[in-house]
Amino acid sequence: MGKLTKENIEKKLLKYPDWEYFDDAIHAEFEFENFKDCFSAMSRIAFECEALNHHPNWSNVYNVLSISLNTHDVGGVTEKDFKLAAAIEHIVEPEE
Incomplete structure:
Protein backbone atom coordinates (compact mmCIF):
# COMPACT_ATOMS: atom_id res chain seq x y z
CA MET A 1 0.00 0.00 0.00
CA GLY A 2 1.55 3.26 -1.13
CA LYS A 3 1.71 6.62 0.58
CA LEU A 4 -0.84 9.08 -0.81
CA THR A 5 0.22 12.47 -2.15
CA LYS A 6 -0.80 15.64 -0.35
CA GLU A 7 -3.14 16.44 -3.26
CA ASN A 8 -4.85 13.02 -3.05
CA ILE A 9 -5.24 13.36 0.70
CA GLU A 10 -6.75 16.83 0.48
CA LYS A 11 -9.17 15.65 -2.22
CA LYS A 12 -10.26 12.68 -0.09
CA LEU A 13 -10.69 14.92 2.97
CA LEU A 14 -13.49 16.78 1.17
CA LYS A 15 -15.68 13.81 2.20
CA HIS A 55 -4.57 1.23 15.03
CA PRO A 56 -4.79 4.97 15.66
CA ASN A 57 -2.79 7.28 17.83
CA TRP A 58 -5.51 8.61 20.08
CA SER A 59 -6.19 10.26 23.39
CA ASN A 60 -9.23 10.95 25.50
CA VAL A 61 -9.85 13.71 28.02
CA TYR A 62 -13.28 13.47 29.63
CA ASN A 63 -15.71 13.82 26.68
CA VAL A 64 -13.21 14.62 23.90
CA LEU A 65 -11.56 12.04 21.69
CA SER A 66 -8.54 13.09 19.59
CA ILE A 67 -7.46 10.76 16.79
CA SER A 68 -4.47 10.75 14.43
CA LEU A 69 -4.17 8.25 11.61
CA ASN A 70 -1.18 7.36 9.48
CA THR A 71 0.44 4.20 8.24
CA HIS A 72 3.73 3.83 10.07
CA ASP A 73 5.13 1.38 7.51
CA VAL A 74 5.13 4.06 4.80
CA GLY A 75 5.56 7.14 6.98
CA GLY A 76 2.37 8.81 5.83
CA VAL A 77 -1.28 8.48 4.93
CA THR A 78 -2.60 5.56 2.85
CA GLU A 79 -5.98 4.20 1.77
CA LYS A 80 -5.92 2.15 4.98
CA ASP A 81 -6.17 5.37 7.00
CA PHE A 82 -9.17 6.56 5.04
CA LYS A 83 -10.85 3.19 5.43
CA LEU A 84 -10.49 3.48 9.22
CA ALA A 85 -11.57 7.16 9.14
CA ALA A 86 -14.76 6.11 7.33
CA ALA A 87 -15.46 3.46 9.98
CA ILE A 88 -14.82 6.01 12.75
CA GLU A 89 -17.15 8.53 11.12
CA HIS A 90 -19.88 5.90 10.95
CA ILE A 91 -19.48 5.23 14.68
CA VAL A 92 -19.26 8.80 15.98
CA GLU A 93 -21.74 10.57 13.68
CA PRO A 94 -25.40 10.21 14.65
CA GLU A 95 -27.66 8.37 12.22
CA GLU A 96 -30.18 10.59 10.45
Whole structure:
Protein backbone atom coordinates (compact mmCIF):
# COMPACT_ATOMS: atom_id res chain seq x y z
CA MET A 1 0.00 0.00 0.00
CA GLY A 2 1.55 3.26 -1.13
CA LYS A 3 1.71 6.62 0.58
CA LEU A 4 -0.84 9.08 -0.81
CA THR A 5 0.22 12.47 -2.15
CA LYS A 6 -0.80 15.64 -0.35
CA GLU A 7 -3.14 16.44 -3.26
CA ASN A 8 -4.85 13.02 -3.05
CA ILE A 9 -5.24 13.36 0.70
CA GLU A 10 -6.75 16.83 0.48
CA LYS A 11 -9.17 15.65 -2.22
CA LYS A 12 -10.26 12.68 -0.09
CA LEU A 13 -10.69 14.92 2.97
CA LEU A 14 -13.49 16.78 1.17
CA LYS A 15 -15.68 13.81 2.20
CA TYR A 16 -14.50 14.11 5.82
CA PRO A 17 -14.96 17.71 7.03
CA ASP A 18 -14.05 16.80 10.64
CA TRP A 19 -10.57 15.69 9.57
CA GLU A 20 -7.42 17.72 8.82
CA TYR A 21 -4.08 16.78 7.28
CA PHE A 22 -0.79 17.82 8.89
CA ASP A 23 2.41 16.17 10.15
CA ASP A 24 2.00 13.26 7.69
CA ALA A 25 -1.28 12.16 9.31
CA ILE A 26 -4.99 12.89 9.27
CA HIS A 27 -6.43 14.19 12.53
CA ALA A 28 -9.88 14.65 14.04
CA GLU A 29 -11.35 15.60 17.37
CA PHE A 30 -14.80 14.49 18.47
CA GLU A 31 -16.76 15.81 21.44
CA PHE A 32 -19.40 13.71 23.14
CA GLU A 33 -22.13 14.37 25.68
CA ASN A 34 -20.09 12.83 28.53
CA PHE A 35 -17.20 10.49 29.33
CA LYS A 36 -19.34 7.36 29.11
CA ASP A 37 -20.44 8.15 25.54
CA CYS A 38 -16.87 8.95 24.53
CA PHE A 39 -15.51 5.74 26.02
CA SER A 40 -18.30 3.76 24.41
CA ALA A 41 -17.35 5.15 20.98
CA MET A 42 -13.70 4.33 21.67
CA SER A 43 -14.65 0.75 22.45
CA ARG A 44 -16.60 0.42 19.21
CA ILE A 45 -13.74 2.00 17.27
CA ALA A 46 -11.32 -0.47 18.87
CA PHE A 47 -13.23 -3.39 17.32
CA GLU A 48 -12.98 -1.76 13.88
CA CYS A 49 -9.25 -1.19 14.40
CA GLU A 50 -8.73 -4.86 15.19
CA ALA A 51 -10.82 -5.94 12.19
CA LEU A 52 -8.74 -3.71 9.89
CA ASN A 53 -5.47 -4.47 11.73
CA HIS A 54 -4.84 -0.74 11.81
CA HIS A 55 -4.57 1.23 15.03
CA PRO A 56 -4.79 4.97 15.66
CA ASN A 57 -2.79 7.28 17.83
CA TRP A 58 -5.51 8.61 20.08
CA SER A 59 -6.19 10.26 23.39
CA ASN A 60 -9.23 10.95 25.50
CA VAL A 61 -9.85 13.71 28.02
CA TYR A 62 -13.28 13.47 29.63
CA ASN A 63 -15.71 13.82 26.68
CA VAL A 64 -13.21 14.62 23.90
CA LEU A 65 -11.56 12.04 21.69
CA SER A 66 -8.54 13.09 19.59
CA ILE A 67 -7.46 10.76 16.79
CA SER A 68 -4.47 10.75 14.43
CA LEU A 69 -4.17 8.25 11.61
CA ASN A 70 -1.18 7.36 9.48
CA THR A 71 0.44 4.20 8.24
CA HIS A 72 3.73 3.83 10.07
CA ASP A 73 5.13 1.38 7.51
CA VAL A 74 5.13 4.06 4.80
CA GLY A 75 5.56 7.14 6.98
CA GLY A 76 2.37 8.81 5.83
CA VAL A 77 -1.28 8.48 4.93
CA THR A 78 -2.60 5.56 2.85
CA GLU A 79 -5.98 4.20 1.77
CA LYS A 80 -5.92 2.15 4.98
CA ASP A 81 -6.17 5.37 7.00
CA PHE A 82 -9.17 6.56 5.04
CA LYS A 83 -10.85 3.19 5.43
CA LEU A 84 -10.49 3.48 9.22
CA ALA A 85 -11.57 7.16 9.14
CA ALA A 86 -14.76 6.11 7.33
CA ALA A 87 -15.46 3.46 9.98
CA ILE A 88 -14.82 6.01 12.75
CA GLU A 89 -17.15 8.53 11.12
CA HIS A 90 -19.88 5.90 10.95
CA ILE A 91 -19.48 5.23 14.68
CA VAL A 92 -19.26 8.80 15.98
CA GLU A 93 -21.74 10.57 13.68
CA PRO A 94 -25.40 10.21 14.65
CA GLU A 95 -27.66 8.37 12.22
CA GLU A 96 -30.18 10.59 10.45
